Amino acid sequence: MPVITFKYQDLKDLGIDMEKDELIDTLPMMSSDIEDYDDEEIKVEFFPNRPDNLSVEGVARSFKGFIGQETGIPNYEVTPSGEYVIVEDEVAEIRPYIGFAKIDGVDFTGDKLKYIMDFQENLHWVIGRDRKKVAIGIHNADVVKAPYKYIATPKDENSFVPLEKDAPMTPQEILTEHDKGKAYAHLIENFDKYPLILDADDNILSMPPIINGELTKIKEDTKNIIVDVTGTDERAVNQALNIICSSFAEVGGKIKSMEVRYTDKTVVTPDLTPQEINVHVDTANQLIGGIDIDASDIKELLQKARFDAEIIDENELKVFIPAYRVDILHEVDVVENIAVQYRINSIEAELPDINTVAYENDWFKAESTIREVMIGLGFQEVMSLMLTNEESHYEFMNQPEEDHVQVSRPITIDRTMIRTSLINSLMEFLEDNKHEDLPQKIFEIGDVLYMDESTENNVRLSKKLAGLICHSSANFTEIKSVVTSIVSNLGYSMEISDSENPSFIYGRAADLTGEAQNGSIKGFFGEISPEVITNFTLEYPVIGFEIEFVKE
Structure with a gap:
């Protein structure tokens, strides 16, 4: 399972002022496991169903809710950028879907650049299945300009300088000579053409899902970025983009949406509209067991889980789930969050209401x-x-x-x-x-x-x-x-x-x-x-x- 490493000071910078010992005792109660720690930093393991917690910003957001410091759905404003990307038909056979966003006012100083690279690779594993399903690119927005194009190029055309190289290479050369190309060639090598993302002047941003271009390389002084997410599953592409944008927004990034123009439709990304699921009080009490909570209790617990809720009646609530919570598929997933926020250790153990005693099969x-x-x-x-x-x-x-x-x-x-x-x-x-x-x-x-x-x-x-x-x-x-x-x-x-x-x-x-x-x-x-x-x-x-x- 993915493990993230961050410093105690990182949490303090994000508004959490808690002694180390108390932090070590509290983190495992919100569905995580402490792998290792010392006087300066901590390694925390999260289940793969919570990719939103694979960045220190995501951890801080969840932790603030858990301790009641900040509750309810975070409000991330998304403003239109007025820019767009054109998706050519030929790329549909290779990696048909793409999500695009601009984020202004980011900060990559100190350890932050390393953190975002680690976050990106963790998402590649958890959601992207090692880039097969989803691949993520992060680019310096100040060296390119809209509109952008997502195309399929012949193997020996459109040379560019890939990351960590100083000379142009064709897409075919990247797959056979570059370390990243050789590692991920199996994802696209069976196609006659390879995908590329270009700007208005035909500068190449990246060759997804293999590698970005050196032109748009992120550095510590980068302030404005473009995030692209490409893949074979449109839902997963949008989920990954929502998670990344939400994480940047936690530290002051200004999210700007972009139009993705397919031949048959136009999609605006990212879409951070909350999901809605109804949850029932009797279902929550029955599934969790050992508790007796009412609708107002559940609303309070859900707000600590960084959800919002409206009480419909004494047995039902409408729950609003943030777009970065891609693990919520059913009412039982909401109930799980209620149990976590109630604190599992506080739930009284009960013998099941049956007339036999269990024995080992x-x-x-x-x-x-x-x-x-x-x-x-x-x-x-x-x-x-x-x-x-x-x-x-x-x-x-x-x-x-x-x-x-x-x-x-x-x-x-x-x-x-x-x-x-x-x-x-x-x-x-x-x-x-x-x-x-x-x-x-x-x-x-x-x-x-x-x-x-x-x-x-x-x-x-x-x-x-x-x-x-x-x-x-x-x-x-x-x-x-x-x-x-x-x-x-x-x-x-x-x-x-x-x-x-x-x-x-x-x-x-x-x-x-x-x-x-x-x-x-x-x-x-x-x-x-x-x-x-x-x-x-x-x-x-x-x-x-x-x-x-x-x-x-």
Whole structure:
């Protein structure tokens, strides 16, 4: 999860005058975790669902509400700039959406420039999915002029000087020679043309989602900026722009909107109009439990969460949610904020109103045994989300796409389905940890969901165990020995047969079945295919296995 670092003095400069010890005790109560701190600065981890808190300005805004120093929706004035950007049709096939804004009167002195760069990269990860979905550019507005153009250019035309270089490069040269270009080339290299943002004099601001131009580089003395956000998801583009603009406004930035002119429509960005959701008093009391609050109490708590609210009647309120709070999708999300502001530690624990006492499920007892076996074999446990996406789950793993449970309203493009296998999540983990020492030995015990028309709800939940090993000499013999040890220690018999699993090297993979008193197992193991390894940008051999537990 994203971690931000700031100094205690930064909070004081933003109007929060609190002793360090009290601050350390209070921050975790507003859904954060203290990673580390010393006499001057603090590292705080926030859940990815709160990207608005990934800047020190956002933290200060939320904290002021939590302690009652400032309440209600912050009022950010947005004035028209009179400027616009023209979106050419050809760019629609590459990255079709763009949001534009001007912000005057910014301050990048001291550590502020570093903070905004860190903020930008955190948003690239949380909302942008490492720039695939959303990419952000921040430019010096005083060296360019409107109107702007968002175009698709041939690979060898429109040379410009990219950041940290001193000579012009073509878009194709940037993808093959520049460090950022090589890192993010996979996002656009399969297209015949590449996106560019130009000003009225054809000066190039950036080549999204790869890199900005040196011409508009932000420096400590920069006072006025342009923020561009491009991407494949219009909603996410606007969300990222709203978060950035709101953060700058917290420290005095003057937001100016710009028109985005598509062929078939014109959109004004940013749009900071609050969202409206109704919340019910009985729902809040029931979901939180251990409390008894009325409509006026809820209104006060919501204002501390930096929302506004109108009481409709004794059981219902209309809640106004600021545009930067992109995590609020449903009434239950509002109730969560009520609970946080009430302070979780103040909620009295209650036994549920049922006539039985809970005991540990037999399967979770078995999980403990499996975990002990895997740790004893030198593996480290990984816990990933059940949600994944078709590209990673099927295409990257060389698997044919089968019937699966899809998410009807996915929040992000990389969380569109519920997994039927654990292997691709482990491969993603290895991809994210290429910088760690080898060998890497990881495992996961988790649920998967299959389509099954024989059940009442047409789905079937199943438990699986999967593991991967990555090092320079990983081979079939090693993974067979590991799987044999696992199956034996869990009390199962095992039979193996040839496998044609396309995720593995043909001839170096096997299917397995096994029996025990309380059920059976089935699965596979072997050497991961080089093509799959390349799909996840790994550089060393990977071996792995997956076992499904079938209850009697």
